[in-house]
Amino acid sequence: MPKLVDHEERRAQIIDALLRAAADTGLHAVTMRSVAIEAGISVRLVQYYFDTKEQLLLAAINRLTARMGERVRDRVRTAGSSPAPRAIVEAVLLEAVPTDEESRIFHLVHTEYAVLSITDPALGGQPFLAAPNEMEGFLISRLAAAQQAGDADPHLDARQEAVVLLSVSAGLGLSVLLGQRTADDATAVLRYHLGRLFPGS
Amino acid sequence: MPKLVDHEERRAQIIDALLRAAADTGLHAVTMRSVAIEAGISVRLVQYYFDTKEQLLLAAINRLTARMGERVRDRVRTAGSSPAPRAIVEAVLLEAVPTDEESRIFHLVHTEYAVLSITDPALGGQPFLAAPNEMEGFLISRLAAAQQAGDADPHLDARQEAVVLLSVSAGLGLSVLLGQRTADDATAVLRYHLGRLFPGS
DNA sequence: GACTTGATGGTATGTTTGTACCATAAAAAC
């Protein structure tokens, strides 16, 4: 054989090619051939590392959700050294607004997967429900903490406000993908809304 | 020939079959054959009324956006006899939450089209930008009117609040489609948020 | 040095798709 190959690295390469192809032509138009071409390898190799197309699609969505979770946690950690509650909440929610090219690819393909999962039972909606539910709990705890610290109006219903926040960030992210708003506009709207929740700044 | 046929009616029948098929198996899985079967006619007839698949898809999205516009206007008219600003705004925004089966089909397929339009230039994003922009203007005017009437806090930025409202209703609608929330929960969250904008009830 | 085994390329195959073509019955036109 030629040089021994790190399978995980090869698989990551192929998955990244799939993500680029999906962001370019749409997830529905992704074929074994287009992934192979984008990755610069033969179709046979894609088959070699992911036996079937379904397995490739599943591996891609797993990698995607894992990477998005990492990105959110990175943001929390970065903003979290000085744990101002508003800064943390803002960091988490702004991750849903695609700014750089990588985040645009991620959110576009993630949205395509999410919509696909509504009708395709083989994609099992778990990854699309687990992460938002986790985020909802996180936001509720932060809002409640801010209320006790006197940074947020104690009359607010933390649970409902958390759902509003998640919805508005998802809606804004989608509108940016659709080209209806720029990322800067979406950011400004989100900051405005946070300003209403956290009156002290 | 057998009986003369109303072309527009036949076309509407076929489009409705397409919408059902798309809501059932996903827009990407819709074929000339599946539409024909769902409509109970032969493939040849689908070709006869819509020469090509692309034309069928375009006719369907046009019918879809037209029907959704009608539904929103119906709601405004129904709630508009007593023009309490909050009631009108609430009616418009609640249209984005799928409750009955028809609205679920509409919003599911509409979302599938919207996501598809991001990568498919042949679908031309116009219908997905015109309607929201029109709604944004409508909401801004209502919010401003409510502020002048003393029903809403005059310190609010009507434009930003309108964007927040549209985003939150879009995000809530999507989360209902994804099975993350029930329609009732989404409705309650939206009403809660409106209660914060319109303190007088 | 012989042999196994991992990584790769190329090709064949059966299925599904959109579309084009051929056919027919029956209403309308004259």
Add this chain to the structure above:
DNA sequence: GTTTTTATGGTACAAACATACCATCAAGTC
């Protein structure tokens, strides 16, 4: 009553797809 239209069915066809199969070459193993 013949001759157009009009609405419909069935079938044929080329392209594209996922996948299975055959082949090869080089690095380890003994």
